[in-house]
Amino acid sequence: MSTTPAAPGTTALDPAIAARLKRTEDGLLPAIAQQYDTGEVLMLGWMDDEALHRTLTTGRCTYWSRSRREYWVKGDTSGHAQAVKSVALDCDGDTLLVKVDQTGAACHTGDRTCFDADVLPLG
Numbered sequence: 238m239s240t241t242p243a244a245p246g247t248t249a250l251d252p253a254i255a256a257r258l259k260r261t262e263d264g265l266l267p268a269i270a271q272q273y274d275t276g277e278v279l280m281l282g283w284m285d286d287e288a289l290h291r292t293l294t295t296g297r298c299t300y301w302s303r304s305r306r307e308y309w310v311k312g313d314t315s316g317h318a319q320a321v322k323s324v325a326l327d328c329d330g331d332t333l334l335v336k337v338d339q340t341g342a343a344c345h346t347g348d349r350t351c352f353d354a355d356v357l358p359l360g
Contacts, residue, residue, distance in 0.1 A: 242285035242301050250290040258286070259331040265301060266333055268292075270311075270343060273322040273336035279343035280351040282311075284333060289324075296321045298335060317341035 282300035291299035298311040298319040312318025319337035344351040
C-alpha cells in the first residue's frame with residue numbers, strides 16, 4: 238500500500254478525465270457513495286487519481302484513507318463491498334458521485350449508511 242496519494246498525472250487515469258478534476262490541496266476529491274437503485278446516500282470517502290482509476294477499472298470502490306494514509310478497497314476486510322454501477326463528476330469537477338450496489342453495512346460502525354445514527358433536529 239502507498240503511504241501518500243498519487244500525484245496527478247502519475248497514474249494510469251485517463252488524462253482527459255484527470256484534466257477535468259479539481260482536487261483539494263492534498264490531491265483528493267470527495268466521493269459520495271449512493272445506492273444505485275434506491276438513491277440512499279451511503280457514505281463519503283476520498284479519492285485521488287489512482288483511487289479513481291482503480292475504481293473505474295476494477296468495478297470496486299477504492300478510496301484514499303486520510304487517517305491511515307493508504308488506499309483501501311471497500312469490503313476487503315469487512316466483506317461489505319461496493320460494486321460500482323456508475324461514476325459521475327459534478328458540474329464543477331470537484332466531487333464524484335459513485336452509484337454502487339452495497340453489500341451489507343456501508344459505515345464502519347455497522348450501520349447501513351454513515352448518516353443513520355445522528356440526525357440533527359431542524360428548527
